[in-house]
Amino acid sequence: MKFILKKIGTLIITLVIISFLSFLAFSLIPGDAAVANLGMDADEAAVEALREELGLNRPVIVQYGDWLFSALQGDFGESTQYHLPVSELVAKRLPATITLAIYSMIIITLVSFPLGMLGTKKPDGAMDTAVTVLSQIGMAVPQFFLGILLTFFFGILLNWFTVGGYVNPQEDLGGFLSFLLLPAVAVAVPKCATMTRYIRNAVVAQKKMDYVRTARGKGNSEKRLLLNHVLINVMMPVVTMLAMMAADVLAGSIVVEQVFNIPGLGRLLITSISNRDYPVVQAIVIYIASTVVIMNTLADIMYQKLDPRVR
């Protein structure tokens, strides 16, 4: 319990630092909201008056406190481009990104376990080499290039889906889910490769341990040995690693959303950067970073709970 409280304490401190740094960074950019609202060649006095009105002349730390107070109530300010509340914009884009991330996590879990164990029956055999080569290629391919290749093969050559034809989940949930499958594959492949390699190495290392020899000596079949003895021991670090991968998956979806033209958080982030719509950029950056930190803390706590040796 004490451990969990300590972890949560660290989490809160980290979240405050992250949000403060992001706030500071975007308030350092030349050309503030007052200039953005009135235009570059507005009257100096008018800009100054608006600055006073918007509270931009106060010390950064006071502005941050103000921002944090409203942010905690779900108010992240207003987009300078769309003149809509930031929270509303973000909420609209959230489903696509979250679905994409969950989809990718499912693919990573479903593919990397069997693939990782496939070659371990005979380390350095033909099957093992094939898996290793495959995972090397998977780790090296950039997600957006993979996305483009998938678009070309499945969208243009085979015509299985409409390129760039994103389906709104409210209109057609099935269409939405099937459209997101290929993007999810593009996000998942490099992570699958890393995971497969990790599981493969862990299984091979575990198989050399004494307890495996004992279990084999007692007459367990190789299959039972792998599933009941080795896998339990490999599981622990793998579950933690999966939770840590959430960060990479979210980062990957920023890029892949661009490839498949999916209106998610990533696309909103990129367009907001080119529009200099900093309240939106700030909110998304803090949102993604916070999600990652929270996931990592959960992974830490889970590891603690699952593995009696760490307690």
Add this chain to the structure above:
Amino acid sequence: MKKKLNYNLIIGYAMIALVLLMAVVGLFYTPYPVNEMNVLQKNQPPSFAHLFGTDQFGRDIFSRVMEGASTSFFIALCVVLVGAVIGTFTGALTAYFGGWLDAVLMRVNDVLAAFPSVLLAICFVAVIGPGTYNLIVALGIVFIPSFTRVVRSEVLVQKELDYVRNAKLMGAKDMRILVFHILPNIKPVLKTSLLVGFQNAVLSEAGMSYLGLGVTQPDPSLGRMLSEAQGFLWNAPWYALAPGLTILALTLGLGLVTAEKE
């Protein structure tokens, strides 16, 4: 006994060498001027005149890939250097001296590491703007934490070993011990981190340029070529293939070499 040939290592080095050759030659010579447009030669398929075909403005894709490869190499090299030098410096100092500076820097490091690297790089570019040198600064900062962490944990182990105590007894100054005694001993670990870092830097540069947050017009960049090529997948699929496969050859080569060195 004859040493067994290591195919992975050979293939890996060959792939890196191929891209490096393209990049180095691209610095001095390209078959066509990279920005020369030719409306009569738009979206040509690969031929002897244009090895990888031409793009939507009739520019020679092979020449642009050569230039793009050298941009990628240059940026990735700078990024890794910035990250490695600053990371090694902070990692070694904080681990060796400890104290409050160590605590503070590690906290900062944890916060930086909490951001997915792409997101952090995007943040920096959003603040300082795109462009080759800004991208180097942004990615360089992003690459610091991983080096700091590796060097710090290594130095923490090394500084307790007998040879360091011995050197101390002989009257060596702290900086001398760090630079001449400890640093040579963590070289192998640093080498692997450099290789992994270089691969990540190539991927990040390509990703950022693809998103339009990296190398700006008119400099050719492999990542930006891919984003332009995406619009022509229907009538000129080879356009996307050329820069994509070049990046893949480089990262795969680096991956194979890293895997063998570990």
